[in-house]
Amino acid sequence: MWEILFSTHHTDVGLLYIILGLVAFMIGGALALVIRTELFLPGAQIISDPNTFHRIFTTHGTNMLFLWLLPFASGIGNYLIPIMVKYKDMAWPKLNAVAFWMIPVGMALVWLGMADFTWYATPPYSILSAKGPAAEMWIFGIKILGLSSILGSINFIVTILKMKHPDLPLMKTSLFVWATLVTSIMILVALPTFTAALIMLFTDRLGVSGFFNPNMGGDPIAYQHLFWFTFHPEVYIFAIPAIGMAYELIPKFSRKPLFSYQSGVTAFVLLSIVAFASWAHHMYATGMDFTMKTTFMIGTLAAVPASAMHVFNWIATMWGGRIRFATPMSFVVGGLVLFFYAGAGGVVNSMMPLDFLTHDSYWVVGHFHLFVMGLITFAFLGMLHYMFPMITGRMYNERIGMVTFWLLFVGVSMIFLTQHVLGLYGQPRRTFDYVPVEPLIVMNQISSVGAWITGAGAALLMGNLIYSAGKGKPADMRDPFQLGEQYYDYTRKEPHH
Amino acid sequence: MGHAMIEWIYVGVVVMLLVYLGAAAWDVERFLDHPPKDSKVIKVTGQQWLWTFEHEDGTREIGELHLQEGVPYKFEVTSRDVNHAFNIPDLTVLIDAVPGRINTVWVMPDATGEYLIQCREYCGFSHYQMRAKLFVEEGVSNVSAPIETQDIPVVLPATKAAVVSN
Ligand code: HEM
Ligand SMILES: [Cu+2]
Numbered sequence: 001m002w003e004i005l006f007s008t009h010h011t012d013v014g015l016l017y018i019i020l021g022l023v024a025f026m027i028g029g030a031l032a033l034v035i036r037t038e039l040f041l042p043g044a045q046i047i048s049d050p051n052t053f054h055r056i057f058t059t060h061g062t063n064m065l066f067l068w069l070l071p072f073a074s075g076i077g078n079y080l081i082p083i084m085v086k087y088k089d090m091a092w093p094k095l096n097a098v099a100f101w102m103i104p105v106g107m108a109l110v111w112l113g114m115a116d117f118t119w120y121a122t123p124p125y126s127i128l129s130a131k132g133p134a135a136e137m138w139i140f141g142i143k144i145l146g147l148s149s150i151l152g153s154i155n156f157i158v159t160i161l162k163m164k165h166p167d168l169p170l171m172k173t174s175l176f177v178w179a180t181l182v183t184s185i186m187i188l189v190a191l192p193t194f195t196a197a198l199i200m201l202f203t204d205r206l207g208v209s210g211f212f213n214p215n216m217g218g219d220p221i222a223y224q225h226l227f228w229f230t231f232h233p234e235v236y237i238f239a240i241p242a243i244g245m246a247y248e249l250i251p252k253f254s255r256k257p258l259f260s261y262q263s264g265v266t267a268f269v270l271l272s273i274v275a276f277a278s279w280a281h282h283m284y285a286t287g288m289d290f291t292m293k294t295t296f297m298i299g300t301l302a303a304v305p306a307s308a309m310h311v312f313n314w315i316a317t318m319w320g321g322r323i324r325f326a327t328p329m330s331f332v333v334g335g336l337v338l339f340f341y342a343g344a345g346g347v348v349n350s351m352m353p354l355d356f357l358t359h360d361s362y363w364v365v366g367h368f369h370l371f372v373m374g375l376i377t378f379a380f381l382g383m384l385h386y387m388f389p390m391i392t393g394r395m396y397n398e399r400i401g402m403v404t405f406w407l408l409f410v411g412v413s414m415i416f417l418t419q420h421v422l423g424l425y426g427q428p429r430r431t432f433d434y435v436p437v438e439p440l441i442v443m444n445q446i447s448s449v450g451a452w453i454t455g456a457g458a459a460l461l462m463g464n465l466i467y468s469a470g471k472g473k474p475a476d477m478r479d480p481f482q483l484g485e486q487y488y489d490y491t492r493k494e495p496h497h
Numbered sequence: 498m499g500h501a502m503i504e505w506i507y508v509g510v511v512v513m514l515l516v517y518l519g520a521a522a523w524d525v526e527r528f529l530d531h532p533p534k535d536s537k538v539i540k541v542t543g544q545q546w547l548w549t550f551e552h553e554d555g556t557r558e559i560g561e562l563h564l565q566e567g568v569p570y571k572f573e574v575t576s577r578d579v580n581h582a583f584n585i586p587d588l589t590v591l592i593d594a595v596p597g598r599i600n601t602v603w604v605m606p607d608a609t610g611e612y613l614i615q616c617r618e619y620c621g622f623s624h625y626q627m628r629a630k631l632f633v634e635e636g637v638s639n640v641s642a643p644i645e646t647q648d649i650p651v652v653l654p655a656t657k658a659a660v661v662s663n
């Protein structure tokens with residue numbers, strides 16, 4: 001049992017990633033429940049100090065992006081990529097373990113520090129107002145997590161391109177392999193910019209430089225460009241692995257071949273390139289001139305057809321299939337529905353005049369959560385259930401699985417669709433309190449009740465998996481979901497290998 | 498291959514829709530981006546955690562702003578410390594207040610009343626309370642040349658209810 005901590009085998013490291021991701025998902029979720037409970041009514045409810053509230057949402061956001069989404073995707077990649085490219089392990093197993101073990105260190109810094117400058121860490125606030133050592137701990141935590149991400153990406157790229165079985169052409173590998181490849185390359189291109197900005201932010205805080213400090217002739221807007229040059233592509237870095245998982249599951253559970261492999265690859269490659277042309281759509285309100293705004297609007301809209309191609313491919317695959325709505329498929333299809341709403345909201349954001357309604361309001365919170373919680377988390381949870389027999393040799397309880405799916409789907413829709421409306425009523429994001437008028441109170445309450453339902457669903461889901469890992473029925477390892485095709489061609493490592 | 502054909506048609510439709518939406522957005526923004534020549538200038542300064550306004554004649558207001566109906570105003574927005582965002586949700590006015598920069602945004606209030614002004618960019622401890630009141634009063638003089646604002650959705654009915662009442 002404990003040897004897994006010292007193992008460098010790809011499934012062991014993969015399992016560590018998955019467990020760490022799930023732990024982060026749970027504790028980050030607990031913070032979200034605190035936030036929503038606080039906002040159930042206007043006025044202070046369970047938190048008396050706004051600064052505590054700010055620390056909580058900063059840690060919640062940082063945690064969910066860097067300690068849930070990224071590690072979990074790496075975990076599934078660790079499990080599946082070597083199997084899918086028919087190699088015995090990752091290219092560099094030791095590096096793989098090192099990349100993993102950097103994460104708990106970064107995690108400790110982020111959680112123990114609990115910075116208050118939001119996951120943007122925007123200057124001048126982050127230079128002039130944010131308190132140390134929390135701010136420094138956040139900066140170094142993120143640096144370590146970023147480095148881990150880069151090492152992991154290099155390992156994936158080399159494993160896929162160099163260790164792939166010579167008889168297996170790249171164009172015959174699973175689309176999940178393509179998703180991981182494209183994501184890893186994007187990480188290498190996107191991350192250095194913010195890495196540099198973080199060092200500049202740190203020296204600005206020390207007072208030895210003034211890159212972003214207007215009192216020293218610096219320009220705070222420059223930071224936002226560096227930040228979003230990394231983090232707009234990063235939203236696709238979060239999303240593409242989830243899209244790859246949907247490609248993995250939809251044909252299997254539709255019991256029908258994928259509609260078009262070619263279209264999937266094309267859309268991945270397109271998305272990974274166009275994603276770099278839209279970062280300043282987060283900055284329309286910073287005072288950009290008209291030409292810049294137009295340019296970035298076009299860049300943003302240009303990414304939409306690629307996303308639309310994925311959706312088309314999935315629907316065309318399901319069309320006329322004998323779909324089996326077991327838990328994994330339900331999560332993926334639920335995620336697809338939320339993805340559709342999210343994309344529509346995104347198009348609204350990118351249209352310049354409309355963004356002045358939505359920007360920095362609760363609308364944006366609703367928008368990106370439909371991606372990160374809707375599409376991405378749902379696909380992750382679907383994949384987790386699908387891989388459960390492979391990881392544990394047992395089956396989870398299917399009936400409870402479906403209950404958890406419906407709790408999460410209803411809860412998430414309640415939280416985030418209403419937040420779009422809150423945004424249109426003008427409630428700013430990142431606020432400890434709101435104007436006590438009827439529509440705001442009602443919408444906030446629906447959102448909070450949705451959060452509690454989601455919380456109950458997530459707790460039940462974890463209960464189901466933890467219980468079944470020890471006590472579940474042994475799975476039929478040839479075809480645990482009765483899909484009429486071979487499950488992953490892989491023999492489970494017995495304990496004490 | 499019929500398959501590929503369907504997908505091409507689908508992508509074509511999506512692209513056409515996006516081109517249409519993009520062009521419409523461009524057309525509206527082109528108008529909104531240019532304040533009318535006869536706009537009155539209001540200097541807006543954000544600081545942790547209040548708003549200060551200065552009229553053309555040099556009068557200053559803190560936490561309150563009095564404007565006249567039917568007059569175009571150009572706000573010159575800046576900040577004294579960290580980033581804020583100057584926001585009048587009912588009038589769809591939103592622009593960041595950034596220290597060291599002056600950003601502009603304009604509006605012509607078309608109904609008298611009391612409106613909420615708030616900060617919409619996280620700025621620390623009392624960000625959530627960084628509010629001010631806008632009073633739009635009846636115009637004293639009949640302001641000359643009316644400008645074409647008819648088909649620009651400057652006021653969203655849906656946001657009316659959020660007018661500050663306390
Ligand atoms: C594929 C997954 C996507 C993810 C994960 C994602 C995520 C995000 C995130 C995290 C933000 C929040 C920025 C903030 O905190 O203010 C955001 C904002 C935005 N998203 Fe997306 N997004 C995705 C797709 C799209 C698409 C397809 C579009 C447009 C067609 C879009 C357009 C926008 C725009 C314009 C904003 C800025 C809103 C504002 O702050 O005013 N996004 N998105
Ligand atoms: Cu973006």
Ligand SMILES: [Cu+2]
Nearest residue numbers: 616618620624
């Ligand atoms: Cu503020």
